[in-house]
Every structure is written in C-alpha cells, then in structure tokens.
Amino acid sequence: xxxxxxxxxxxxxxxxxxxSEIFQVxxxxxxxxxxxxxxxxxxxxxIHMGHVRNYTLGDVVARYKRARGFNVLHPMxxxxxxxxxxxxxxAAKIHPAEWTWENIRNMRSQLRSMGLSYDxxxxxxxxxxxxxxxxxxxxxxxxxAGLAYRKESWVNWDPVDQTVLANEQVIDGCGWxxxxxxxxxxxxxxxxxxxxxxxxxxxxxxxxxxWPDRVRLMQERWIGRxxxxxxxxxxxxxxxxLDVFSTRPDTIFGASFMALSPNHPxxxxxxxxxxxxxxxxxxxxxxxTSEEAIETAEKRGIDTGLKAQHPFRLGIELPIYIANFVLMxxxxxxxxxxxxxxxRDLDFARKYELPVIPVVAPRDADPESFSVGDEAFLEDGVxxxxxxxxxxxxxxxxxxxxxRFVSEDRGRRAIVYRxxxxxxxxxxxxxxxxxxxxxxxxxxxxxxxxxxxxxxxEDVDLSQPGNPLDRHPxxxxxxxxxxxxxxxxETDTFDTFFExxxxxxxxxxxxxxxxFTREAAEYWLxxxxxxxGIEHAVLHLLYSRFFVRALxxxxxxxxxxxxxGLLTQGMVCHETYRSADGKWxxxxxxxxxxxxxxxxxxxxRPVDIGRSEKMSKSKKNVVDPxxxxxxxxxxxxxxxxxxxxxxxxxxxxxxxxxxGAWRYLNRLYRLVADPxxxxxxxxxxxxxxxxxxxxxxxxxxxxxxxxxxxxLERFHFNRAVARIRELTNALAELPVEGPDSPWLTxxxxxxxxxxxGPMTPHLxxxxxxxxxxxxxxVDMPWPEADMKLVTDETVTVGVQVNGKLRGTIELPRDAxxxxxxxxxxxxxxVERAIAGKEIRKVVVVPNxxxxxxx
RNA sequence: GCCCGCUUGGCGGAACUGGUAGACGCAAGGGACUUAAAAUCCCUUGGCCCUCGGGCCGUCCGGGUUCGAGUCCCGGAGCGGGCACCA
Numbered sequence: 001x002x003x004x005x006x007x008x009x010x011x012x013x014x015x016x017x018x019x020s021e022i023f024q025v026x027x028x029x030x031x032x033x034x035x036x037x038x039x040x041x042x043x044x045x046x047i048h049m050g051h052v053r054n055y056t057l058g059d060v061v062a063r064y065k066r067a068r069g070f071n072v073l074h075p076m077x078x079x080x081x082x083x084x085x086x087x088x089x090x091a092a093k094i095h096p097a098e099w100t101w102e103n104i105r106n107m108r109s110q111l112r113s114m115g116l117s118y119d120x121x122x123x124x125x126x127x128x129x130x131x132x133x134x135x136x137x138x139x140x141x142x143x144x145a146g147l148a149y150r151k152e153s154w155v156n157w158d159p160v161d162q163t164v165l166a167n168e169q170v171i172d173g174c175g176w177x178x179x180x181x182x183x184x185x186x187x188x189x190x191x192x193x194x195x196x197x198x199x200x201x202x203x204x205x206x207x208x209x210x211w212p213d214r215v216r217l218m219q220e221r222w223i224g225r226x227x228x229x230x231x232x233x234x235x236x237x238x239x240x241x242l243d244v245f246s247t248r249p250d251t252i253f254g255a256s257f258m259a260l261s262p263n264h265p266x267x268x269x270x271x272x273x274x275x276x277x278x279x280x281x282x283x284x285x286x287x288x289t290s291e292e293a294i295e296t297a298e299k300r301g302i303d304t305g306l307k308a309q310h311p312f313r314l315g316i317e318l319p320i321y322i323a324n325f326v327l328m329x330x331x332x333x334x335x336x337x338x339x340x341x342x343x344r345d346l347d348f349a350r351k352y353e354l355p356v357i358p359v360v361a362p363r364d365a366d367p368e369s370f371s372v373g374d375e376a377f378l379e380d381g382v383x384x385x386x387x388x389x390x391x392x393x394x395x396x397x398x399x400x401x402x403x404r405f406v407s408e409d410r411g412r413r414a415i416v417y418r419x420x421x422x423x424x425x426x427x428x429x430x431x432x433x434x435x436x437x438x439x440x441x442x443x444x445x446x447x448x449x450x451x452x453x454x455x456x457x458e459d460v461d462l463s464q465p466g467n468p469l470d471r472h473p474x475x476x477x478x479x480x481x482x483x484x485x486x487x488x489x490e491t492d493t494f495d496t497f498f499e500x501x502x503x504x505x506x507x508x509x510x511x512x513x514x515x516f517t518r519e520a521a522e523y524w525l526x527x528x529x530x531x532x533g534i535e536h537a538v539l540h541l542l543y544s545r546f547f548v549r550a551l552x553x554x555x556x557x558x559x560x561x562x563x564x565g566l567l568t569q570g571m572v573c574h575e576t577y578r579s580a581d582g583k584w585x586x587x588x589x590x591x592x593x594x595x596x597x598x599x600x601x602x603x604x605r606p607v608d609i610g611r612s613e614k615m616s617k618s619k620k621n622v623v624d625p626x627x628x629x630x631x632x633x634x635x636x637x638x639x640x641x642x643x644x645x646x647x648x649x650x651x652x653x654x655x656x657x658x659x660g661a662w663r664y665l666n667r668l669y670r671l672v673a674d675p676x677x678x679x680x681x682x683x684x685x686x687x688x689x690x691x692x693x694x695x696x697x698x699x700x701x702x703x704x705x706x707x708x709x710x711x712l713e714r715f716h717f718n719r720a721v722a723r724i725r726e727l728t729n730a731l732a733e734l735p736v737e738g739p740d741s742p743w744l745t746x747x748x749x750x751x752x753x754x755x756x757g758p759m760t761p762h763l764x765x766x767x768x769x770x771x772x773x774x775x776x777x778v779d780m781p782w783p784e785a786d787m788k789l790v791t792d793e794t795v796t797v798g799v800q801v802n803g804k805l806r807g808t809i810e811l812p813r814d815a816x817x818x819x820x821x822x823x824x825x826x827x828x829x830v831e832r833a834i835a836g837k838e839i840r841k842v843v844v845v846p847n848x849x850x851x852x853x854x
Numbered sequence: 855g856c857c858c859g860c861u862u863g864g865c866g867g868a869a870c871u872g873g874u875a876g877a878c879g880c881a882a883g884g885g886a887c888u889u890a891a892a893a894u895c896c897c898u899u900g901g902c903c904c905u906c907g908g909g910c911c912g913u914c915c916g917g918g919u920u921c922g923a924g925u926c927c928c929g930g931a932g933c934g935g936g937c938a939c940c941a
Contacts, residue, residue, distance in 0.1 A: 045941090083941085142923040164939065166940060167939070167940090170865095214859065219859075221857055221858080291857080292856090295937085296855050330940090343855090348900095423938080425939095428939085442873080496939095496941070497941085536941080537935095571935090609937070613934095649860080649867090650860090652866060654866075656865090718878085719868070719878085722878035722879075725878055726878075799872035803922040831910095840921090843921050
C-alpha cells in the first residue's frame with residue numbers, strides 16, 4: 001500500500017514555498033487588500049498548543065482570502081519585552097536579551113515547521129532598538145500633544161525584592177518570590193490620557209460589527225460610563241467641604257454615613273495625628289491593588305470622628321468613616337452611604353449599626369411599613385421619607401435632587417468613567433526605556449528626538465534586588481537636555497502593552513526609517529481580521545484602539561480603528577492525570593488500556609483521570625507541538641485543531657482525535673496516489689451523459705464547494721472539515737464501473753485538494769501535483785460552485801401530527817399546498833395518528849414541514 | 855464581590871433567521887482480509903419498551919410563549935473566564 005511520507009513531503013513544500021518567496025507581498029493598489037493578523041507571541045521558549053491553534057486559524061483565513069483574489073498581508077513577530085526574561089535571568093543566570101533571542105530562534109523554527117503562509121521578510125522583535133526607538137518618539141509626541149503626563153499612583157511593593165509586583169505576583173498579600181508581606185506604595189509614574197477618549201472609545205464600539213458581542217460588552221463595562229452628580233458636604237469644624245460623587249443623588253435623604261477611601265488626602269491628614277487611623281490605613285494598604293481583592297474583602301471601616309452636614313436637612317450630621325471598599329480611583333474617592341439602596345453600604349451599616357432609612361419604596365408597597373432587611377432595594381419605585389422628592393420616581397428624583405444641588409451651588413451634574421488613565425511606567429529592566437531625563441532644576445525633561453533611541457544597556461547586574469538600571473554605574477548619568485547640568489535618566493521602562501499597541505502598523509513597513517510609512521499604513525490598515533485569545537478582550541485591544549487615536553492626533557496616520565474584524569479563540573485543554581500518590585502526570589507518561597482506563601507507561605500503575613483543563617505546566621497536561629509534528633506532521637495538527645471544535649470554544653486535545661485526522665490525511669493521499677479507478681487526463685471535458693449516481697455526486701461536489709466557502713467566510717472550520725469528509729465518503733462510494741466515474745473521481749479529488757488547501761497546505765500541494773498539475777495550489781483561484789447544481793429539484797419534507805414527527809415525504813421543490821397536503825395525509829404514520837380525530841388546522845411551511853393539528 | 859460566557863449521545867461536536875435533534879469525527883461492539891498482527895474495508899451504536907409494523911421518552915433543572923422550542927422569555931443549578939504591573 002502506498003504510504004504518505006509526511007516528514008519528507010512537508011519539508012519539501014516548505015522549502016519550495018520559501019525559495020519561490022510566494023508569501024512575500026507588496027502594496028498593489030490594483031488589487032483588494034486583506035490584512036490577517038494573529039496576536040504575536042511572547043517568546044517564552046517553545047510554542048504551545050494555544051499558538052498552534054491561533055496560527056492555524058489565521059493561516060486558513062490568509063490562504064483562503066488569497067485564493068479568493070485578495071492581496072494578503074500575513075506577518076509574524078515577537079512581543080519580546082517582559083517579566084519572564086528577567087525571572088529567567090535571575091533563576092538561570094542568563095541575560096534577558098540572550099534568553100529572549102535564543103527563544104525567538106527556537107520558536108521561529110517551530111513556527112516554520114507548521115507551514116504557515118507568513119511573509120517572514122517582515123518579522124520584527126519589539127526588544128530591538130530598531131523597533132522601540134519609534135515608540136520613544138511616539139511618547140515624545142504624546143507628551144507634546146498633552147496625552148502623556150506624570151502623577152503619583154499606588155503600586156504593590158515587595159520590601160525584600162525591592163520591586164513592584166504585578167497583582168498576579170501577590171499571593172495572599174505576600175510577594176510570590178520573597179514571601180514578604182506586600183505594601184502599597186505611592187510612586188510618581190507616567191500616564192497616557194486614554195480617558196480623554198472615553199466617549200469615543202465607547203461610542204465607536206457600535207461600529208465594530210465584526211467583533212464578538214461579548215468583547216464589545218466587556219469593553220463597554222470596562223469604560224463604565226455612569227451619570228450622576230458631584231456633591232459638596234460641609235464638614236463641621238473644618239474649613240474644606242467633602243466632595244463626593246454619586247449615581248444615586250435621589251437617595252440623598254437615605255444617607256446615614258460618609259466614607260472616604262483609605263487613600264483619600266483627608267484620610268492621610270487624619271492619620272498624621274491618630275495612630276488608630278494610621279494603623280487602619282496601613283492595614284487596608286496590605287490588601288493589594290486589585291479590584292478583586294478590595295471587593296471580596298470584608299467591608300470594614302473606622303470612624304474618623306468628623307461629621308458631615310446633610311445638605312438639605314438642617315442640623316443632621318453624618319459620621320465620616322474611612323472604609324476599605326471605597327476606591328480612590330473612581331469619582332472623588334469619597335461617597336455618601338445610603339444603606340437601604342446599596343448592598344455594600346448596607347453590609348457596612350449593619351456591621352457598624354448605622355441607620356437604614358428606606359427612601360425608595362416599591363410602587364405596590366405600603367410606604368409606612370416598607371423596610372429593608374439584608375438585601376438593599378435597588379429597583380425603581382416611589383420616593384418616600386425624602387422631603388421635596390416624595391412621590392417622585394427614581395429618574396425624576398435624580399433630576400430634581402441634582403437641580404436643587406445646582407441651584408444651591410452645592411454640586412453639579414456629572415458623568416464619570418470607570419476607565420482610568422493608562423499607567424505606562426514599569427520599574428523593570430527588560431523593557432523600552434522611557435526617553436526622559438530628570439533634572440534637579442528643570443524637572444522631567446524629554447530626551448531630544450535627535451538623541452533617540454535611548455538604548456537599553458546590556459551590561460547590567462540582575463543578581464541583586466531592585467531595578468538594575470537604577471544602580472548601573474554610568475547609563476543613567478547624563479546632562480539635562482535643557483540646561484546642561486548633571487541629571488539622571490528615567491530608569492522606568494514602558495509597560496509591554498506599549499509595544500503591542502502599534503506593532504500591527506509597523507508590519508506594514510517594517511524597514512522604514514520612521515515607525516511606518518503613511519502610504520503603506522493607509523494601504524494595509526485596518527487589520528481586516530485579527531485573531532487571538534479572549535484574555536486580551538479588554539486591555540490590549542483597548543490600548544491599541546486608543547493608540548491609533550493618539551497616533552492619528554499626532555499626525556502619524558488617519559485611522560479610526562485598528563482591527564475591523566476580531567475572532568477570539570478558545571483555550572486548548574487536555575485531560576489531567578494523577579498518580580496514586582497525588583502527583584500530576586504528563587500525557588506522555590501514561591497510556592490508555594483496554595476498557596478506557598489509564599495507567600502509567602512504566603509499571604502500569606493506576607492513574608486518576610481528572611477533567612479536561614487548560615493546558616498548563618502546573619497540571620502537567622501539556623502536549624508539545626513538536627512531538628505531534630514530528631510524529632504526524634503539521635497538517636495533522638492543523639486539521640485536528642480545526643475539525644473538532646468551533647474556534648471560539650475551548651478545544652479538547654485528544655490523542656484519538658489526532659489519530660483520526662492522521663488517518664484521514666493518509667486516506668486522501670492514497671486516493672490520489674493510488675486511485676480506485678484510472679482517472680481521466682488533466683483537463684478532460686465533462687462527459688455529456690451522466691449516470692444517476694454520477695449526477696448526484698456532481699451535485700454534491702458543487703454543494704460542498706458552496707457550503708465550505710460559506711463555512712470559511714463565517715469561520716465555521718469544523719463544519720467545513722465535516723463537509724469535505726462527507727464528499728470524500730461519497731467519492732469512495734462512486735460505482736467503479738460507472739462510465740462517468742473516471743471523470744467524476746478526478747473532479748472530486750481536485751475539488752477536495754482545493755477546498756482543504758487552506759487547512760492542510762502541504763498535503764494539498766502534494767495532491768495537486770500528483771494529480772498532474774503545476775505547483776502551487778495556493779496560487780489557484782478558489783473553485784466556484786454552479787448554483788444550478790447546488791439546489792436540488794426535490795425536497796424532503798417532515799410531516800408532523802401535533803408537532804410530533806410521523807414521517808417524511810419527497811416532493812418537487814415549491815410544490816402547491818394541495819399537493820403537499822395530499823401527500824402528507826397519505827403517510828401511513830399520519831393516517832394512524834389522525835384516525836378518528838377532527839383535523840383542526842394544517843400548518844404548511846413550504847419545502848420544510850407540514851404540521852397537522854388534531 | 856462585580857462583570858462575561860458556556861451546558862446537546864459514552865466523548866468532541868452538527869442543526870442557516872423557531873420547522874425532520876444527533877451531520878462529521880472519536881470511542882465501543884460485530885464482521886471481512888491476514889498464518890498472525892498492524893493498516894485497510896463493511897455493518898451496528900441516544901435511552902427504554904416491542905408482537906420487529908412500531909411505541910414512549912430525550913438538548914443542565916423548573917416554569918412560560920407557540921401549530922411547533924436545542925433555538926425565544928422568566929426563574930434556578932453547575933462549570934469556566936476577566937477584574938487595570940502576566941502577556
């Protein structure tokens with residue numbers, strides 16, 4: 001039997017593609033363009049199955065669009081700055097740069113073995129000065145445009161490692177490496193004014209109609225526009241009043257306390273001469289900076305002893321607390337608490353025995369007796385206990401309350417956003433240096449554009465805690481660009497989201513002296529189809545959307561949105577295995593035996609099978625793409641990635657599924673290498689007379705072309721694969737003796753090769769050549785379905801009685817109602833079901849269903 | 855805590871906008887070929903009942919809308935993801 005030599009064949013086509021440079025593209029105004037981009041990887045060392053899935057999806061789209069006549073840009077690069085390089089440097093004593101470049105070398109060769117249609121001449125790595133110098137220039141332009149500024153903000157500080165920790169590095173309030181309790185610290189940092197675009201970023205979401213709804217919704221919530229009012233409360237015995245923001249000014253008469261964020265300036269002032277308050281604030285600061293930590297913590301507070309005066313109720317004073325659930329970043333960092341109509345306020349009030357005064361009652365409730373228990377009343381209703389607001393609905397009451405605040409000059413209507421400005425400073429080494437010099441007399445001064453790039457020094461010492469740039473002997477010492485006195489460089493580097501916010505533009509002109517050329521960017525952008533993980537639904541995508549706005553303002557380009565279409569792929573999962581002593585086992589350490597049980601490969605000891613989870617090193621349920629490609633080839637891995645699950649959903653990697661894909665590829669190869677019957681010569685005409693089965697098969701080919709095309713357009717890759725397999729099954733069943741079979745078999749095989757080309761490109765080119773064609777299949781136009789053959793002349797219609805299927809009938813398409821009813825009543829199952837009953841109604845849905853109601 | 859998503863046979867999934875539930879694949883069982891095995895090919899396969907014609911039940915659970923619900927609405931359960939310094 002002819003055997004498919006996958007390693008040899010895949011290597012052969014990869015080098016052919018490479019030598020002929022077929023995937024290198026240039027701008028061509030005569031042709032429609034299509035820009036396919038997959039989120040570029042962090043060079044962690046080896047590709048994982050998530051990458052394989054992501055890049056397979058992109059490659060299918062790229063190859064399909066190319067066959068459809070588009071000039072396709074499909075580039076790849078490396079998101080090469082980031083913390084893991086520093087961690088590796090500390091753990092293995094390798095320089096981050098060396099570690100990163102070595103990883104890039106490895107991963108590039110792994111990606112190449114997948115046979116992806118990248119234009120490798122455009123490859124970039126963000127850690128190269130050639131790349132990051134442009135973002136230093138962008139930062140200078142942002143500064144000049146007023147889009148970058150400096151302010152203090154809070155960070156998680158590890159006192160032992162002398163470093164700032166990411167939220168994920170804070171475990172139970174302690175540093176992940178040092179184990180020391182984490183402190184909140186205030187640092188002066190650089191921010192980008194993303195909030196200036198809050199409304200625009202929100203409004204433009206509507207136009208992103210090729211984005212998943214849930215991603216748009218997540219961004220909408222993230223931006224978090226809310227309407228309300230700023231209100232001023234005088235504090236008894238204090239000169240300065242307290243400003244608060246509330247979305248519920250209507251509940252002002254239900255206020256029973258005020259609460260300050262532990263980071264509020266007033267709280268800080270009170271702490272100066274009150275050790276209890278200072279201790280409470282210090283404790284809050286141990287909580288970490290994440291919203292999750294703050295929201296899940298028990299609601300706690302401390303009474304400051306200060307009293308705020310109720311704006312509309314003379315003589316009523318409200319105690320001012322400092323509370324751990326009030327965020328300094330939102331509104332003014334202070335609130336009035338209305339326990340009856342806010343759950344957090346209610347929890348707090350119950351704990352500190354503060355009054356709970358209902359001021360909104362359900363419309364059908366008795367206002368006198370309505371009270372609130374352990375659940376705040378959040379719905380619409382009628383205002384009660386509220387003086388001039390009594391009897392109004394919630395919306396009317398909001399307006400009336402704000403109007404009164406305004407007329408008494410105690411507040412104003414306002415819109416606030418949850419979105420905060422983007423802090424881009426990182427106290428780390430392996431990132432893009434922020435091009436600023438701190439001068440003792442001029443303050444922070446931008447580096448002159450002509451002095452860019454500020455190159456990250458490589459001779460650093462990572463063996464001690466803290467930022468190595470800070471203690472570098474020479475690098476940071478420079479003269480002030482403005483006044484010339486000795487000054488020091490900014491030692492912070494950019495957040496790595498900075499690099500990924502514009503790489504899609506750099507790919508348009510990767511060798512340009514400037515960040516990118518306007519010409520190339522205007523030809524290629526926006527990205528027509530962006531593909532990546534849902535984990536980037538908010539930050540990366542929102543920052544990139546902000547970046548094109550900021551770059552447009554600074555004259556780099558003229559673009560509304562970076563990504564016109566977005567596909568978010570699910571995770572790659574695998575069963576988990578544990579030995580009897582509870583240790584995780586790798587899939588390659590176990591085997592499946594008769595009956596489905598799993599045992600260890602060595603010693604055949606029993607293994608506990610856990611449920612399928614995202615592949616991760618900690619659970620050891622990782623399958624190395626290299627091993628799969630070595631054993632089965634890239635096409636098998638690609639086909640399995642596409643055939644088992646729709647792209648947005650999680651995919652469960654199974655050895656059996658891989659085997660199935662592998663068997664199918666071999667079957668296809670055998671069909672062309674060793675056809676069941678001799679084929680007609682290349683280009684032979686369609687036989688004039690077709691047999692019945694032949695004609696049915698010919699129709700199926702056209703239906704498959706039509707179906708697969710539609711599936712690929714909508715990213716229903718798993719259905720496309722299923723259809724191609726159906727066609728393959730039908731081809732195998734063609735009668736050997738049929739006079740039209742030699743032609744039909746060729747027609748079927750050529751079509752299968754073309755349709756499966758985007759998914760398994762090596763095999764498809766091999767099939768194409770074996771069938772007698774010149775390479776490359778990727779340059780062939782996509783097959784066209786003959787729509788006359790796609791629609792059958794007859795239809796199968798289901799016949800129901802009272803909604804229950806009783807049989808089916810074969811009818812000419814668009815048969816008359818009379819014909820349909822006549823045939824339907826003649827179905828034996830229908831006759832049985834309606835015998836002796838009165839027919840009340842017959843529903844006929846043309847070409848679909850008949851429902852007899854008795 | 856807040857926000858978002860998912861739930862269909864033994865398993866992954868299919869079913870376009872409410873119209874024949876289970877396409878396609880995997881696994882399992884049976885058979886063919888073979889000295890044997892692998893590979894390949896063929897058949898069966900949602901559950902229960904059956905007089906082998908068929909009957910009843912069935913898309914996480916409980917309600918509802920409809921001639922008709924996996925699909926729409928209300929309520930609930932379970933699982934997963936995100937929460938601003940991981941990328």
